[in-house]
Amino acid sequence: MPELPPSGILRSWFVRLLAGAALGLLLFAGESWLLLRSGVVGMDIPVEGPYAALMAAVQPVIPGLLLRVAAVYAAAGALLAAAATLLARAWGKGGALATLGQGLLLFSLLAWDRAIARPALFDDLPALRSLLAWLVDHGEPWHPRAFAVGWLAVHAAAWVLRSGAGRGRRALWLGAAAAGTAVVLLVGQGTWGQGQAAHPLVVVIGIDAFRPDRLKSQGGTGAVAPNVERLLEEGTLFTRAYTPIAQTEPAWRSLLTARWPHETGVRYSLTSDSRMQLQRTFAESFAQAGWRTVFATDCSRFHAEGPASGFETRLQPPRGAVNFLLEKLRYRAVGVFADNALGAAWLPEFIDNRALAGIHDAMGYSERLASRLVDEASQGPTLFAFHATAAHFPGDPVHPFYRRFVSASEPLERRLRMHFAPVSPGAKGGWNRPGAEALYDELIAQADAQVGMLLDALRRSGRYDDALILLMSDHGESFHADREDLAGATPVHGARLSEEENRILLAVKPPRGRGTGPASVDALVRLVDVGPTLLELSGLPGLTDVDGVSLAPLLRGEAWAPLSLYAETGFTHVLPEVFDPGHWPGAPRAFDAYRIRPDGVVEMGPAAHAGILQEKDVGAFDGARWWVDRPQADGRVLRACSGDCEGPDAIALEAWFDGVQGRTAPGRWRKVAGHDSGNPQPSGTLRSPEQLLRLRPGQRTGPAHPQPRGG
Incomplete structure (x- = not known):
């Protein structure tokens, strides 16, 4: 030629x-x-x-x-x-x-x-x-x-x-x-950043839906979360930590404000911004003290942090209707060609968005985020929060995680992505429980690997030892282990008050390790205690008039007054009567329960809001017993106790439960300020003594109601 x-x-x-x-x-x-x-x-x-x-x-x-x-x-x-x-x-x-x-x-x-x-x-x-x-x-x-x-x-x-x-x-x-x-x-x-000035660094890592029973010390195999296990060698694990609500958005609002959900105004996912009670967050306290504050997540469909979070920098996919549309835009060549730093800069809505199954490169995202963490920490005192969401829908494990725990005999569609099956008795064509738990373990292992990338980046940059690192989950996950008729149903959280859904991971690695502090703490602690703890350990003023307390004394091995947990159910696709026959169903679950603002944000409409509040179970737990109020279809409220329900401790917990909800004394009731007056029976609004039916074990009549399992 x-x-x-x-x-x-x-x-x-x-x-x-x-x-x-x-x-x-x-x-x-x-x-x-x-x-x-x-x-x-x-x-x-x-x-x-x-x-x-x-x-x-x-x-x-x-x-x-x-x-x-x-x-x-x-x-x-x-x-x-x-x-x-x-x-x-x-x-x-x-x-x-x-x-x-x-x-x-x-x-x-x-x-x-x-x-x-x-x-x-x-x-x-x-x-x-x-x-x-x-x-x-x-x-x-x-x-x-x-x-x-x-x-x-x-x-x-x-x-x-x-x-x-x-x-x-x-x-x-x-x-x-x-x-x-x-x-x-x-x-x-691997050595970039070493030798730079060590500004104060606080890292908060949330692993969505992490159940602590996956840890070896809590009965697990130790194979699911090796990076978490490694951090625990230098930190303190709180073995009895609980969330007040087992859904991400309201749980994070309680985390940030150190307040119970009925005080934050955020009591389910996609709560209207107008219903949020604007309160100071621990992130805001860090920012006002001159710290850089960053929040990052790769999923924002049901949890997006806005300015009210207190984080000055928020790295997250677009919120609202656009994100729900993006999930449907399966442009596969984007996943082939653009799954890199350049593609993430050009199309972050696709590459850094876990809603796009297969297109989102989870491990590449974590590598880029790890570099961002090191860079932020090099520029001044930094609070960096990361919410890892691998265990949530669409739940598509990447290599090598998709072949670790799920049997090869499972259908391909249930090996590679979460499969929805209604939570209803005798659900057909859905999961089997071992397969569902195995896929969950693979997704948790993937989230653990993402967390490991951040921790390894800190180690390479020389910042790991001096960093204060708090590791937590916002809620657990239920596989309906107590209901054989739901063995084929999709796992769920937020539907019941239970050990599986409300018990969470909580661990703290102080700067330079725990030293002489305890390797584990068995006292009951709550998600609302995180903010006060971080502020005290960082030498910053604490939040005032909040429900959470600092756990720093426990980290030092000091004596401790027992705490109690207030908790409530969220709002899920599951009808509450599936778990509690005779429960008030109420809240609408069709698309028209939501409204779309002109800016595309999807939020719950007023009628659904009222129904959700009326539908909620609310309870109190002290590690030995639960008191739970359940609204019934006949208009009454069933107050039931499970666990050790006799003696002064049970009476004291019930009195504390009434106080948290705004009841002043037996027989004297008042409505909690800030609730929708249009709701005839909102959770947190006081019922009359005639409406409140108290039952203890052995006193029940009619169909038995499944009880939360405490402690």
Whole structure:
């Protein structure tokens, strides 16, 4: 083939890059057409009522978003065309067909790699189901990479033979220099930041839905969360820690304000901002003391922190209707080409958003977040909070976690993603309990690995030893172990007051380790105690007029006055009468229970709000007994006790329970300020003695009501 003049070479390259970009855009158009035809985007739904507000919120965002997605396809096509051209010319055949063949092979290698790393990217494509199942069972990340290295080596050898010995040696030297530079950069990354000034650093890490019984010391195997176990070697574990509400958004509001849910105004997910009681948070106290305050999470559908959180920097996906739309935009090539730092900067709504199963690169996200943590900590006193959400829907474990605990005999769709099955007696076609718990363990292991990346980054930068690190979960998870008829149902949290749902992980590693402090503390503590503890350990003024207390004395091994927990149920898709026959059902669960604000934020409507409050169970727990108020369908409220319900301690807990809810004394009642007067029986509003029916074990008549399990 005759040599082209420089102008001809440039023209040839331009044509090929343009052709590659055009093919990328053609692929984008094809995927868009499939999305629209399938109806999953929602373009074919009747835009009336609440759907009209939904579409009005997302339509202004869609054009710009799709343009950025299209740009990814065009850039990826151009880059593949460039690489394919170089490979084709290694053989002296730079024709269009040879280049196209090389490009398709490169694309296949990338897809092969991603199918092993994140199989949820392709798990809903029936044509690939058999191949994907084989990869899930047998594929390893090194397989496509080894093939790619071998393929490139063959092309390099062909190029050397064609180019002559002198040019070949120069090419080999250039390749060796490039490889050496890459090694230096990788090695240098591990020691970046050492030797810098050690500003005060507080790290709060929440692992969503982590049940402490997964820890070896609490009855687990020790194989689920090795990074948490390693931190516990230098910290203190609170073995009896509880959340006042087993749902993320209200639990975090109680965490931040050190107040019970009925005082924060946030009592379920997607609470209207107007119902939130604006109160000082511990993050705000850190910020006013001159600290950098950062909150990060990769999931914001049911938990987004706004300015009221007190964090000055908030790294999270978009909140509201747009995020629910994004979940449906399965642009798979974005997951193939843009799962990197550049892609995260260009399309953070996709790459740093766990709602997009398979597209979101969980481990790459954690690497970038770890670098951000080290960078923030190097610039001044820093409070850095991270909420790891792997164990929540869509629950798609990545390599190597998806083959650790779930049996290979489980259907592929239940190995790779959470599968919804209604929580109703005799639920068919859903989970079996061992499979559900095994997938949960894989997701917790993935979250643990993400946490480990942050902790390892602190170790490499020399900041781990002097950092105050608090590790917690916002709630647990129930697999309905006490109900065989629900063995096929989806796990749930927030539906009952129970050990499985309300007991949480809580551990503290003080600066320079626990020293002579206890390795574990068995006293009952609460999520609302976190903020006061962090402030005292950091030498900052405490929050005033709050329900939480500092746990610093327990960390020092000092004497301790016993605490009690106030708790209430949240709002889930589960009807409460499933667990408690005769319970008041009340709250609406259809889409029209929500409203969409003009800015796209989805929040609970007023009628649903009133129903949710009336539906709630509320209770008090002291480690030995539960007192629980349950609203009944006949208008009465059943107050039941479980555990050790006799003696002065039971009476004292009941009196404390009344005081927390605003009751002044037996027979004298008042309404708690700040509650919706339009709700005839809101939780936290006092019932008359005639409405409140007290039952203790053995006094029950009629159907038995499942009791919370305490202590």
